[in-house]
Amino acid sequence: xxxxxxxxxxxxxxxxxKGPEDYALKxxxxxxxxxxxxxxxxSSGCGKSTLLNIISGLLIPxxxxxxxxxxxxxxxxxxxxxxxxxxxxPVVYDTMTVRDNLAFPLRNRGRPEAYxxxxxxxxxxxxxxxxMLDRKARGLTADAxxxxxxxxxMVRKDVNALLFDEPLTVIxxxxxxxxxxxxxxxxxxxxxxxxxxxxxxTEALTFADKVVVMYDGRVVQIGTPEELxxxxxxxxxxxxxxxxxxxxxxxKIDGAQALVPGGTTPLAGTYGAVQGNVQIGVxxxxxxxxxxxxxxxxxxxxxxxxxxxxxxxDLMGHDLNIIAPEDMGVGxxxxxxxxxxxxxxxxxxxxxxxxx
Amino acid sequence: xxxxxxxKAWFLVLPVLVLVAFSxxxxxxxxxxxxxxxxxxxxxxxxxxxxxxxxxxxxxxxWNALGRQLAFSGIxxxxxxxxxxxxxxxxxxxxxxxxxVLVLMSLPLLIPxxxxxxxxxxxxxxxxxxxxxxxxxxxxxxxxxxxxxxxxATVVVMDVWHWTSLVALLAYAGLQSIPDAYYQAARIxxxxxxxxxxxxxLPKMMGxxxxxxxxxxxxxxxxxxxxxxxxxxGPGNATTFLSIDLVKMALGQFDLGPAxxxxxxxxxxxxxxxxxxxxxxxxxxxxx
Numbered sequence: 173x174x175x176x177x178x179x180x181x182x183x184x185x186x187x188x189x190k191g192p193e194d195y196a197l198k199x200x201x202x203x204x205x206x207x208x209x210x211x212x213x214x215s216s217g218c219g220k221s222t223l224l225n226i227i228s229g230l231l232i233p234x235x236x237x238x239x240x241x242x243x244x245x246x247x248x249x250x251x252x253x254x255x256x257x258x259x260x261x262p263v264v265y266d267t268m269t270v271r272d273n274l275a276f277p278l279r280n281r282g283r284p285e286a287y288x289x290x291x292x293x294x295x296x297x298x299x300x301x302x303x304m305l306d307r308k309a310r311g312l313t314a315d316a317x318x319x320x321x322x323x324x325x326m327v328r329k330d331v332n333a334l335l336f337d338e339p340l341t342v343i344x345x346x347x348x349x350x351x352x353x354x355x356x357x358x359x360x361x362x363x364x365x366x367x368x369x370x371x372x373x374t375e376a377l378t379f380a381d382k383v384v385v386m387y388d389g390r391v392v393q394i395g396t397p398e399e400l401x402x403x404x405x406x407x408x409x410x411x412x413x414x415x416x417x418x419x420x421x422x423x424k425i426d427g428a429q430a431l432v433p434g435g436t437t438p439l440a441g442t443y444g445a446v447q448g449n450v451q452i453g454v455x456x457x458x459x460x461x462x463x464x465x466x467x468x469x470x471x472x473x474x475x476x477x478x479x480x481x482x483x484x485x486d487l488m489g490h491d492l493n494i495i496a497p498e499d500m501g502v503g504x505x506x507x508x509x510x511x512x513x514x515x516x517x518x519x520x521x522x523x524x525x526x527x528x
Numbered sequence: 529x530x531x532x533x534x535x536k537a538w539f540l541v542l543p544v545l546v547l548v549a550f551s552x553x554x555x556x557x558x559x560x561x562x563x564x565x566x567x568x569x570x571x572x573x574x575x576x577x578x579x580x581x582x583x584x585x586x587x588x589x590x591w592n593a594l595g596r597q598l599a600f601s602g603i604x605x606x607x608x609x610x611x612x613x614x615x616x617x618x619x620x621x622x623x624x625x626x627x628x629v630l631v632l633m634s635l636p637l638l639i640p641x642x643x644x645x646x647x648x649x650x651x652x653x654x655x656x657x658x659x660x661x662x663x664x665x666x667x668x669x670x671x672x673x674x675x676x677x678x679x680x681a682t683v684v685v686m687d688v689w690h691w692t693s694l695v696a697l698l699a700y701a702g703l704q705s706i707p708d709a710y711y712q713a714a715r716i717x718x719x720x721x722x723x724x725x726x727x728x729x730l731p732k733m734m735g736x737x738x739x740x741x742x743x744x745x746x747x748x749x750x751x752x753x754x755x756x757x758x759x760x761x762g763p764g765n766a767t768t769f770l771s772i773d774l775v776k777m778a779l780g781q782f783d784l785g786p787a788x789x790x791x792x793x794x795x796x797x798x799x800x801x802x803x804x805x806x807x808x809x810x811x812x813x814x815x816x
Contacts, residue, residue, distance in 0.1 A: 225712075228712075229715075230712050230715070250712075250716055251715060251716075255716060257712070257713070259709045259713060261707070263707075263712075265727040267731045268727060276717050276719070276727075277718065280718040280723070281718055324717065
């Protein structure tokens with residue numbers, strides 16, 4: 173187990189990058205605390221897998237350093253880093269039995285057979301494959317194969333970090349939940365540093381202590397699920413986390429109120445002059461329909477998702493989502509929307525601006 | 529929907545039927561006729577039953593040719609398959625060099641059989657051939673027209689030169705289909721180079737390798753042109769393989785009866801071995 177430090181790290185797949193747009197991963201400084209569980213969240217192609225492969229040593233970064241507990245491993249081969257990684261698509265050794273697959277990383281490191289047998293039995297119980305140990309891995313279903321890959325990643329106790337690259341993509345939904353719980357338990361029991369790449373926010377938020385949100389090759393926010401929800405540092409975080417995501421409206425800030433299409437809305441704090449492309453963001457949970465106060469909206473559609481209703485509305489040509497409780501009547505007179513002032517975030521050029 | 533019945537359609541199939549009849553069915557039946565009958569000329573035939581077959585099976589001639597043939601196929605498979613795999617493993621995986629190497633590797637496959645034979649026939653000659661002359665001036669006595677071992681070596685090396693590319697290209701195709709994640713996982717699992725080959729590359733190549741073995745076996749089992757051009761089956765009968773012997777019997781001695789019986793047995797042997805291969809291959813796919 174180790175603390176992993178990234179120093180001025182950046183990577184470009186082109187040999188002679190000309191500008192920032194050529195970088196799959198833009199300059200980054202970060203410490204991954206020893207024993208924490210991180211989720212690396214972002215949409216496809218945002219550089220998550222690039223970052224993961226640099227940490228595991230499958231890729232050598234164009235610039236910067238990686239330190240494991242202060243030791244520079246930037247150019248060290250994967251084997252020396254003592255890392256386990258599970259890939260998006262199952263990688264199993266077809267001609268081996270399930271047992272040999274699970275034992276493979278241990279045998280390659282010359283562990284005694286008795287220890288190998290004991291670990292394989294533990295891992296098999298964890299992934300629920302004890303009854304299949306003597307089957308050949310060839311011909312198993314995709315999720316059985318992925319469970320073997322997960323098991324192979326977890327079989328070594330002394331790894332510096334466990335990396336997961338969207339490992340549950342091919343797994344059945346109910347099994348997903350179970351495996352994720354297993355991973356969390358494993359983390360709790362053994363305290364490995366874990367980095368879990370995903371584009372599924374539920375997966376990220378339930379798995380991790382800290383979520384690292386990436387956008388366009390850049391880490392835009394690192395925080396607890398709560399921080400990501402309440403104070404998204406970047407409009408992408410606001411939009412990406414939450415279902416539906418944060419409402420963003422163009423605005424002009426004037427002291428303690430914001431001028432938005434259709435009127436003004438009060439803010440919780442006072443802001444100085446905010447320059448650039450100014451927007452306010454408010455989560456659908458913090459918008460309320462009203463008959464008398466607030467901004468004029470047109471309701472286009474109401475989606476009932478069971479525990480609450482999502483109201484899709486239009487505010488002077490801008491989409492506005494509102495989450496309303498199940499029991500609230502939506503009458504024809506509900507033509508206005510009120511924002512909760514303390515929950516409004518102000519953004520300039522996509523980055524959050526704090527109140528003065 | 530009801531089928532339209534139109535017997536005119538038969539006229540469209542007729543040309544193919546005629547072609548196949550004249551090119552395959554009638555010649556094959558003629559061979560069968562010759563195999564079971566004997567003649568003293570004037571197109572008068574006598575029923576001979578299994579006579580020709582019994583004669584052939586009792587004589588050493590066919591057994592010797594079969595022995596040489598099996599030895600030849602065995603040797604070239606034992607060389608070409610591992611060598612082809614080795615070459616494929618060392619071919620560049622991507623980039624300009626990958627294309628260059630692919631083209632270079634396909635070159636021997638594009639050369640007609642008799643030209644390959646001629647190239648090696650001249651290459652190995654003691655008087656003017658680069659190989660033969662060089663070897664002899666280095667003090668190594670080499671003469672494929674007189675020494676059976678040298679003749680075999682020449683024919684085997686020629687076949688390896690001509691066909692290893694095919695195995696290499698097939699194995700290369702198998703290797704290219706392995707996703708990078710497998711190699712990455714192997715690095716993380718700290719697998720040695722040998723284990724990567726044994727547990728990742730070889731299993732993924734198995735399918736194409738079986739095809740390569742089958743193709744090379746069939747082709748080498750029927751080899752005629754190249755040894756015929758280089759050694760003519762000699763010295764003595766040292767490189768007289770089945771098809772060379774068959775042609776000698778049929779066209780050289782004009783023993784059509786025994787030759788017909790010979791070709792039928794030849795055909796059955798190839799059919800049998802191919803069937804065995806096919807069964808093994810399909811079972812290999814289903815296994816798991």
